[in-house]
Amino acid sequence: MDLFRSYLHQQRLPLTRQREVIAMGLFESGEQLSVDDLADLLRGRGEHVGKATIYRTLSLLVQAELARELDFGEGFKRYELQAGEARHDHFICTSCGQVTRFVRSVVDEFQATIAAELGYTVQSRRLEIYGLCSECRAAVERASSAGAVTTGEAASSGQVRGEGG
Amino acid sequence: MDLFRSYLHQQRLPLTRQREVIAMGLFESGEQLSVDDLADLLRGRGEHVGKATIYRTLSLLVQAELARELDFGEGFKRYELQAGEARHDHFICTSCGQVTRFVRSVVDEFQATIAAELGYTVQSRRLEIYGLCSECRAAVERASSAGAVTTGEAASSGQVRGEGG
DNA sequence: TCGGGGCTGAGATCTGTTCTCAACCATGAT
DNA sequence: ATCATGGTTGAGAACAGATCTCAGCCCCGA
Structure with a gap:
């Protein structure tokens, strides 16, 4: 501020x-x-x-x-x-919309390595991994084993959490 | 096809x-x-x-x-x-718009590791690195050492190349 | 306190994408 | 080859996010 x-x-x-x-x-x-x-x-x-x-x-x-x-x-x-x-990246659950931030130095490292190999200068990056969070995966597995079809609702409110709770 | x-x-x-x-x-x-x-x-x-x-x-x-x-x-x-x-990622030059594809197994490995750590299931990802390609960086350096200000033009045609020429 | 340059906001505008619907055509059967 | 039919096509309308306009307002240095 x-x-x-x-x-x-x-x-x-x-x-x-x-x-x-x-x-x-x-x-x-x-x-x-x-x-x-x-x-x-x-x-x-x-x-x-x-x-x-x-x-x-x-x-x-x-x-x-x-x-x-x-x-x-x-x-x-x-x-x-x-x-x-710190520079962080995102994991987005495609089922419930939950966004989890994560920070891993290895990302900065391979970014630098790749840029050096290609002869580029890095300014910024976007790394987003899309998939199912553990709850939604569990829900999907439960539903499929029960033969029913239920999907989580996309949260438009955009709940967020940092890794580790 | x-x-x-x-x-x-x-x-x-x-x-x-x-x-x-x-x-x-x-x-x-x-x-x-x-x-x-x-x-x-x-x-x-x-x-x-x-x-x-x-x-x-x-x-x-x-x-x-x-x-x-x-x-x-x-x-x-x-x-x-x-x-x-193969699943590839992109490097985008913010000056001339050139897009370079690259493939690095370290990215796939990292993706698997982080997903496992967070308990997620991966469906897809987006990794884009933005920066200057070697020609544009050289141009910028030349311009700044000459005291002049010149920037490359954004190519709307979207030229592409794979790494290694 | 004052003057002025920048800011604000309602609404118009722009632009990428999706929707509408009547005419059209690919497909499988005859 | 011909036919029936259900999905496809395309021009333009509709939509939504983002930007622009401009008259009136406000922050800030003097």
């Missing part, structure tokens, strides 16, 4: 109430929010902020490298704060 | 001229094509195919696991054939 303040100051951009509220919302949520999620969240707090402003502020946060733009193939983008956090 | 034919037959779906032409276009190009790219390509061959049909056929090819949907954050999707090909 302070980082955002100093970024704005350094860029000679004013810190408005909207910018503050948007960054706080994303910061406190800690999840991967869509623009609509964020608008709803703020509305629930009695703060009305136009979508145009949300888009503009998110793009500022991305420029400041305080946030990251994500796309899980849902047809719209999600954003998450990454202030000072 | 024959795989597509047999997939259609097996699904009791007719093989139309449009489907044949679209699959052939994607097959012969070997690149990551957008729907517009494909429409242009076919128009250049004197084949007029509606976009709705292109979208429908691509989605069939994806279902048949003969093609893969890609999103390089350009605001639209790209598609590439992956008939029988």
Whole structure:
């Protein structure tokens, strides 16, 4: 949050109430929010902020490298704060929509190795693994062994958890 | 191509001229094509195919696991054939738009390891590394040492190459 | 306190993708 | 070869996410 303040100051951009509220919302949520999620969240707090402003502020946060733009193939983008956090990747359950972050240094290592081998310079990466979380796999196995067909519901709310609980 | 034919037959779906032409276009190009790219390509061959049909056929090819949907954050999707090909990942030059495919078993190994650790079942993945290709990096270095500012142009045509030339 | 440049927001606009539906055609049977 | 039929096709409408417009507002340095 302070980082955002100093970024704005350094860029000679004013810190408005909207910018503050948007960054706080994303910061406190800690999840991967869509623009609509964020608008709803703020509305629930009695703060009305136009979508145009949300888009503009998110793009500022991305420029400041305080946030990251994500796309899980849902047809719209999600954003998450990454202030000072270690570079992490995502595992997305295709059944319930649960997103799990993970951090593994081996990813950075093979990324560097591959770039060196190909003669490239790395700027960023996207690693997303799609599959079934343990609960959904269990549900699928139960259903198939019972001969029934039941699928978990896609969670539009985008529940998140870091690995290890 | 024959795989597509047999997939259609097996699904009791007719093989139309449009489907044949679209699959052939994607097959012969070997690149990551957008729907517009494909429409242009076919128009250049004197084949007029509606976009709705292109979208429908691509989605069939994806279902048949003969093609893969890609999103390089350009605001639209790209598609590439992956008939029988090894699972590969992409390196995208953010300056000139060049896409390089690469295959590294370490990526598959890591994917299996992390899934096991987290208790997940893998279905698919997306690994994209963004950065500068060697030519663009050289251009940037040249420009900055000369004090000038020049950037490569984003290639909308999406040139591709596999690693090793 | 003031002046001005940047910000805001409702709605228009743009663009990629999907939907609609009447005409068309691939397929299997005769 | 001809026929019936059910899925396909394509032009354009519809939709949704993201961006743009511009008049009015607000932050901030003086």
